[in-house]
Amino acid sequence: MTVGLFLPCYVNQFYPQVGVASLELLEKLGCDVVYPLQQTCCGQPMANSGYEHLSSATDELFMRNFHEFDYIVSPSGSCALHIKHHLHGKDHEASAKVRASMYELTEFLTDVLKVEHLDAKFPHKVGLHQGCHGQRGLMLSQMSELVAKPFSKLEKLLGMVNGIELVDLDRKDECCGFGGTFCVMEEAVSAKMGKDRVSDHTRNGASFITGADMSCLMHLEGILKRQKSAVEVKHIAEILNAG
Numbered sequence: 069m070t071v072g073l074f075l076p077c078y079v080n081q082f083y084p085q086v087g088v089a090s091l092e093l094l095e096k097l098g099c100d101v102v103y104p105l106q107q108t109c110c111g112q113p114m115a116n117s118g119y120e121h122l123s124s125a126t127d128e129l130f131m132r133n134f135h136e137f138d139y140i141v142s143p144s145g146s147c148a149l150h151i152k153h154h155l156h157g158k159d160h161e162a163s164a165k166v167r168a169s170m171y172e173l174t175e176f177l178t179d180v181l182k183v184e185h186l187d188a189k190f191p192h193k194v195g196l197h198q199g200c201h202g203q204r205g206l207m208l209s210q211m212s213e214l215v216a217k218p219f220s221k222l223e224k225l226l227g228m229v230n231g232i233e234l235v236d237l238d239r240k241d242e243c244c245g246f247g248g249t250f251c252v253m254e255e256a257v258s259a260k261m262g263k264d265r266v267s268d269h270t271r272n273g274a275s276f277i278t279g280a281d282m283s284c285l286m287h288l289e290g291i292l293k294r295q296k297s298a299v300e301v302k303h304i305a306e307i308l309n310a311g
């Protein structure tokens with residue numbers, strides 16, 4: 069199968085190691101991966117700010133870059149959700165195909181590749197942050213407010229990593245407060261939510277915080293650095309590719 073790898077802006081600019089880990093992991097699992105060099109932002113910031121009607125050029129560029137692939141995979145729940153729900157190209161049939169081909173990385177590993185074994189090793193205590201877009205939009209894990217059987221695609225994959233110890237959090241699916249433009253518009257609320265999220269992980273002994281959205285982890289990393297904490301953040305792709 070041919071996979072088009074879509075990397076979010078902040079991964080491309082600030083965390084290129086996440087893109088490398090995603091590429092290497094997919095190739096290890098037998099995928100033929102292509103990274104279109106002309107790709108740009110998916111348009112999510114414009115849409116979240118109320119300017120989705122101005123993002124047609126962004127949508128068309130995404131279409132040109134990714135319409136020919138069997139699958140499109142991104143190490144970002146929020147970007148994947150945006151494409152799945154909000155991509156609207158001039159060719160409606162083609163844009164529907166692109167939306168249906170879009171997968172967040174752990175969703176792809178679990179639902180398409182049906183991974184049951186990983187040759188990975190990460191002997192550390194890790195706290196898992198469940199990003200809101202992934203959890204409530206893509207259903208990567210169950211929401212605790214529902215009376216339903218719990219599940220987590222991220223936990224299932226992390227459970228295949230040798231030596232890892234997932235810590236139990238007091239509030240395992242609480243928002244970190246990043247929220248894209250929310251952290252700019254409501255800076256004080258966003259920062260307090262992030263501090264609460266960090267405190268839950270550190271209080272329960274995590275040495276690393278992981279998740280499927282580097283935007284959330286970037287927010288938490290900023291708080292950790294200001295607190296001069298020894299706790300580090302790692303995108304889940306880096307852990308699944310470690311060892």
